[in-house]
Amino acid sequence: MSGGISSVIYQTLFRRNAVFLSSIFVGAFAFEIAFDTASNKVWDCLNKGRQWKDIRHKYIQAAQEEDDE
DSSP, X not given: OHHHHHHHHIIIIISSHHXXXXXXXXXXXXXXXXXXXXXXXXXXHHTTTSSXXXXXXXXXXXXXXXXXX
């Protein structure tokens, strides 16, 4: 069974150099996007409430109230 799977992988990816290189670049690009997205989600989860995007509304409301007075 594993001989069949390895044969299919070889025939689709490794047989021609252009396809092999293209699959490496596409895989690296997809991995980079996935890793960046996961890293940003972990960072946002660990720093929830301490980032500008979480507290901006407090300062914008305070500035608008000062302008109204």
